[in-house]
Structure formats: C-alpha cells, structure tokens
Amino acid sequence: MTVRLRRVTVDYASGGGLPALRDVTLDFRPGEMTGVLGRSGAGKSTLIRCINALVKPSSGSVEIDGRDVTRLGSRALRDCRAGIGMVFQQFGLVPRTSALTNVLLGAIGQRPAWRNALGFFSARERAAAAAALEAVELGGFGPRRVEQLSGGQRQRVAIARALVQRPAVLLADEPVSSLDPVTSRGILELLARIHREDARRVTVVNLHDVELALAYCNRIVGLREGRVVFDGRPDEVDASVRQTIYGGA
Numbered sequence: 001m002t003v004r005l006r007r008v009t010v011d012y013a014s015g016g017g018l019p020a021l022r023d024v025t026l027d028f029r030p031g032e033m034t035g036v037l038g039r040s041g042a043g044k045s046t047l048i049r050c051i052n053a054l055v056k057p058s059s060g061s062v063e064i065d066g067r068d069v070t071r072l073g074s075r076a077l078r079d080c081r082a083g084i085g086m087v088f089q090q091f092g093l094v095p096r097t098s099a100l101t102n103v104l105l106g107a108i109g110q111r112p113a114w115r116n117a118l119g120f121f122s123a124r125e126r127a128a129a130a131a132a133l134e135a136v137e138l139g140g141f142g143p144r145r146v147e148q149l150s151g152g153q154r155q156r157v158a159i160a161r162a163l164v165q166r167p168a169v170l171l172a173d174e175p176v177s178s179l180d181p182v183t184s185r186g187i188l189e190l191l192a193r194i195h196r197e198d199a200r201r202v203t204v205v206n207l208h209d210v211e212l213a214l215a216y217c218n219r220i221v222g223l224r225e226g227r228v229v230f231d232g233r234p235d236e237v238d239a240s241v242r243q244t245i246y247g248g249a
C-alpha cells in the first residue's frame with residue numbers, strides 16, 4: 001500500500017488566511033510509521049483528513065495504491081475507506097453503547113448494506129471484535145458502556161475498532177492528547193505493534209509529543225504553516241530541526 005500526495009493545497013477560506021496545506025508532495029510507503037509534527041494549526045489534521053478524503057484538496061492529488069481518492073464516487077470511496085483505519089482526536093466513539101459494539105461498528109464499512117440495516121453481526125465478527133479488545137488489553141470490558149471508561153481506555157477501544165478493519169492504512173490524529181505519559185506510551189506501543197503486524201501497512205500519526213514520535217515512528221514529517229519543512233529519520237531530528245518545525249518566526 002502506498003499513499004501518494006502530489007502538490008496538495010487545501011485552502012479552507014479560499015483566499016482568506018494562509019492555506020492549511022501548501023503544495024505538499026509526500027509518499028507514504030509500506031512499512032513506514034510516520035510521525036507528523038508541527039505547531040497547532042500547522043496542518044497535521046488536514047493532512048490526515050486528505051488521505052481519507054474527509055477533506056478535498058483545493059488542488060493536487062491524493063492517491064492510494066494508484067487510485068486518486070479525490071475523484072472517487074461514493075461507492076468506490078466507501079470501499080477505499082474500508083481499508084483505512086482512523087483513530088480520531090476525540091475518540092469518535094458512541095458513548096452510550098458498549099465497548100464491544102463500538103469495536104463491531106469498525107467492521108461496518110466492509111459489510112453488505114443489508115446486514116448493516118439489520119444490525120446483524122456474525123459470530124466471526126463478534127469473535128474478531130472480542131480479540132481486538134483483548135489485543136488492547138480490554139478483554140473484560142466488552143459489555144461496559146464507553147461513557148463508563150477512562151480516557152485511555154476509550155482511546156484503546158478506538159484503536160481496537162481500527163484494528164478489526166485490518167486496515168492497509170492506519171491514521172491516528174492526536175491519539176494521546178489528554179492522556180498521562182505512561183498511558184500515552186502504552187498507546188504508541190500498541191500502534192507500533194499493530195503497524196508491524198503487516199509489513200505493507202502505512203501508518204500516519206499526528207503527535208504533539210516529539211519524544212514519543214522519535215521513540216516509536218521510523219519516519220518524521222515536520223509541517224509548518226502548511227508546508228513540509230522536514231522529512232527524515234527520527235535520529236536526524238536535532239535542535240536545529242526542532243527549531244525549523246517549532247521555533248519562533
């Protein structure tokens with residue numbers, strides 16, 4: 001699986017402020033777990049949202065395995081999204097529903113519409129969802145409603161939900177915001193483990209915590225005011241690179 005962005009510009013305000021992304025050309029290759037760094041507003045979420053076609057670029061193209069996602073019809077887009085696991089910033093879970101059902105909902109993109117309409121989950125889907133909860137160390141929490149879980153537990157449910165999709169592309173937007181340092185490490189460790197399970201997997205994680213990105217990702221992309229200002233290995237991120245990404249104007 002390769003994700004290819006070519007000269008992507010996203011201008012939400014069309015001409016107002018600076019575009020959120022400016023002329024971004026990047027390839028995300030199989031096996032890469034990329035940590036995207038940048039100040040607040042640098043365009044990290046927009047980048048991720050372009051990859052799963054939640055945001056349409058003002059110009060440029062976004063290709064997943066050679067298909068331009070900006071040009072897909074709704075059905076082809078649904079098929080394409082079924083292969084993309086998303087861990088959202090605010091978890092994106094259904095709070096009053098059990099952890100297990102939330103995880104089962106992750107498989108929905110891969111099922112025929114009639115089965116969604118009936119709310120029917122097969123024994124195999126249930127077993128896969130239970131296994132995904134085990135994998136994130138929430139084995140006993142399947143029946144528990146999400147609103148009764150802590151922030152870190154919710155985040156792990158969100159990861160389990162992405163996991164049941166067996167996604168070729170795994171996107172995580174600030175998966176550890178508002179979590180304590182130990183829980184944050186646990187979440188990154190989990191994402192890195194999931195990433196390694198499939199040598200073809202492409203993982204892109206937005207992070208505010210530089211040390212976490214350096215510890216768990218094998219590639220770092222730095223964004224600043226919508227532009228790529230760094231693209232390299234974690235061991236290349238020195239004081240001057242940090243200055244380039246975060247430093248004062």
Ligand SMILES: Nc1ncnc2c1ncn2[C@@H]1O[C@H](COP(=O)(O)OP(=O)(O)OP(=O)(O)O)[C@@H](O)[C@H]1O
Binds near residue numbers: 013019020041042045
């Ligand atoms: N839906 C939107 N409509 C208009 N402007 C938007 C929208 N989403 C983001 N922006 C703007 O685009 C720019 C980039 O935002 P984005 O959310 O991609 O940044 P970010 O790096 O993820 O920030 P943070 O770290 O704070 O989450 C910001 O200036 C933001 O205000």
